[in-house]
Each structure stands twice: as structure tokens, then as C-alpha cells.
Amino acid sequence: MATRFGPLVAADIRMVARDPLLAIMPFAPLLAATALRLILPLLAGFLLSRLGFDLLAWAGLIRGIIILFPGMFYGMVAGFLLLDDRDDGIAAYWSVTPVRRSGYLLARLGLFSLAAVPAGLACALVLGLAPLRLSEDLVMAILGALQVPVYALFLAAFAANKVEGLSILKALGVLDMAPLAVLLPGSVGRLGWPVPQYWAAAGFLSGLSGHPEGIPLSVQFPGRGSVLAYILSGLLYAVWTAALLRRYLRRLE
């Protein structure tokens, strides 16, 4: 099986490298993390002295959001490739090959999902801000990688072309800010419940021992609550992926 998927993965890497827009996207999260590392201390100092607001008290949340970033970007890359394939008719051709359409999707989405995990951890390392918590960071990076099929299939299922795809992505970018909803009070915070990233962030923050940042979460988990939040996040990703896959396959017919 791996020998069959190898050439598919190699072809995807080659196609990304040959597209000026797509080639830069895998590095965008790292560039964003680097920029934040340089800007945040300056901005935090400014806000503290002028407004008395301690931005660095939110470092855990910022770090969690940054770890999720690569999933979004890698999902966009996979989505644009799927969009091209759909328009060129190749997506239909795969159904008559031995790997079938399922193998083709698995190779593509698997490649970018797997790549998003180390990229998420690398973003955490580059950003710094808080001490490394390998297990929590890793769980967050895995949940971030689960965004890949969601973004990719959303693009391929709903965008008519690449230009429309870019517009859709601008709207979808809001989802990566969904973790901020954990800070919203009570019923307003529930707006974030259908969004997997919300539960990922809730788990990540719940995992911080004793909430040293004093963040007033809109949802509290007793005991091993972070695990429950992570599971909820994973389940929501699965539901969204299944629904979007169905929509995408219908569009191919």
C-alpha cells in the first residue's frame, strides 16, 4: 500500500513546489510564529505601560492558537490541489485506478495532515512564550492536523474555482479565532461549541495547572476535563469531515 501511496505523495510535493502561491503556504505558519515572537513582547510592554493590560497573561491561549495554525494552512494547500483536480477531471479518473478515489484522498489528506503535526510543534517552539509542555502541545498539534481534511474538503466541495476558494478561505479564517470564544461569558461562549477548535483550546487551557493565567473560561472541566474536551474536539472534526466528504463526493458525480 505504501509503495502505491509513495508516488502520489511525491507528486503532490512536486506540484506544491511548482506553484508559487502554494509553495509559500507551508511556511506561512512558521513565519507568523516568528513575527509574533518578535512583536508580542514589544506589544505586551506597550499595552502594560499604557493600558495596564497584561497580554502575556494570555500566552497559553496564544500558543494554543499558533499550534493550530499549520492545520489551517496545510488544509488550504490540500484544498487547492483538490480544487484543481476537480476542475481538470483527474478526481474522476482516480475512480478507475486500483487505488480508487478513496486511496487518492487518503494519500493527499494524510500527507498534509501528517506534515501539520511537526509544523504545529515547530510553531510552538518558535513562538516560545510559555514553557514546552510536550504532551499537551502534541495533542494540540494533532487536533490542529485534523483541520486539514475539513479545510480541504470545504474548499473542494463549495468553491467554484481558485478565486472563489480564496474568498471562502478568508471567511473560514474566522474559525481559527474560534478558540477565543472560550473567554466569552456563559451563553455567548456556547456559540463556539460546534467548532472543534473551540474544544481544542478549552482542553489546552484546562490542562494548564490551576489556570495560572486566571482566565475565566466559559466552560469548566472537572478532574481530567482537558481529555474530555480533546475527545469532543476530535469527534467534532470527524463529524465535519464526514459531512464535507459526502458533499464533495456528490459534487464530483
Add this chain to the structure above:
Amino acid sequence: MIHVEALSYRYPRATVDAVRGISFSVGKGEVFGFLGPSGAGKSTTQKILMGSLAGYRGSAVTGGVEAGRADGSFRASIGVAFEFPCFYQKLTGMENLLLFSSLYPGPKDEPRALLDRLGLGEAADRRVGEYSKGMKMRLNLARALIHRPRMLFLDEPTSGLDPANARTVRELVLERAASGAAVFLTTHDMAAADALCDRVAFLVDGCIAACEAPAALKRRYGRQAVVVEHATPVGTPGGMPAAAPVEFPLAGLADNPAFLAELRKPGLVGVHTLDATLDRIFLELTGKELA
């Protein structure tokens, strides 16, 4: 190799069947033409045979496998060239060919030699995005052939090709048939069907109107006669019509004095049989144009 029995299919939400109880078979080494106008059910039938469309009624056995239960090994035994060639535009012709070839087990053709044969050797390392339609059509055939499939499904394989390349494509298809592959050819192109097919089936409104060897059809539907044509005599005043062609029945032609006299007249330019063309036969059988 392909055996279809009382095959019917209705698309979801459609009120009538797209394919209506058709039956035919294609033997090993046979080139079978599936001809008909757009919307007749050709593509639907082909999709069923390739294992891409489930939910049909009747039976469609391809390579010993019921198409509805087609698995990976079944798909490894077929080669497919869709009407509209689809490739990764940012990969070269060779990279595309190697990628798809890598999906299949077993012995394969040497890719460079195959591309050379199809006149794509020099363009092999150029990106497919720079290819003309004709070049993509030839690469399309190379992709269908490279893993030496036992069954070939070709949709309009000579569309958009110049005569020389069309001839190369026809030769390759005939070679594969000669080596034992069953070829299922879907086309509007009657000339290609005539040149390639051992048998053709005319499909109209989901039904097979006729299924026979092209030569037999042409004999049956043609007129058993020859036509003798003469050029307009030199010096004929302008505006005068050319000499009308004269028709003679084939029966007893060698002993027909009028025919022999006609041959002896000066200015003879041609003697033609009145075989029917496949287009005319289709029109006669179905009342529909093929285009």
C-alpha cells in the same frame, strides 16, 4: 471477456432508464465499437462496465468479475482513456505517466518507448500544461496502455488528432487487440469505428438497434451495384453539366454489355461500389443523426 445480459440503469431522480435491457459480449482480442448519439447511454454503460456505477439491473461481467463487485485487482486489469484527457498540468508528460503507471502491479511497457511511439518522446519532459489537445489525447492513450491491461475502454481515442497520429493510435489499438486485449470503443467517429472495430453496436435511447460486423452491416444496407463516372468532355461549353454517373447491378456485371461499353467510353474517372456508410446505416436504423 465482457458479457452483458439484460443490463438496465436508471439514474437517481430520473423517470426513465438511461440503459434499457441491453445484451452483448466482447471476446478476447476483439475491438467492439459502441456507437450512438450523445445521451444514448454509451457513457453510462461504460461506467457500469468499469465498475464506476453501481445499482444497475441485469448482469455486467467484465473479466470474470461482476462489475458491481469490482475491486482493486479488477481495476488493475483495465485501461481507461476518457474522452477528455485529464492530467496534472504542473507535472511533465513523463511524470504523469510514471505516476499512474506506479499504481499498477505487474509488467509494464517501457514509458519512453511508448511515448516515442506516440510521437511524444521530445515533449516527454515538458509540463502537460504546455501540451496541445492532440498531445494530451496521445498521452491519454499511453496512460491507458502502459500497464498492459486485459480490457481497454477507449472513449473517442482519435478525437482532435491529425491523420498521421490518428493512424498511429489505430495501429496501437489493433496491436493490443492482436495481443489478446478486449477493446471497448465508444465513439461518434464512424471512420475510426469502421477502421478499428470487429463488431459495432448502435445504441439509441438506451437500446441496441443493431450489433454486427461493419462489413456485414454495409453489405446488408448498401445497394448491390456499381457506379461508373466520366469526366466532363474537354471543350464542353461552360455551364454544361458533367456526364451523369451510370449505375449497374452487381449481379452479372462481368457479362453486362452496357457496363463494358460504359467502361470503354473516353474520360472514365471512377468505378465505385454503393456500400452504405455506417452513418447512413445508423440514420436508417434509428432515424437519428450520430453527431
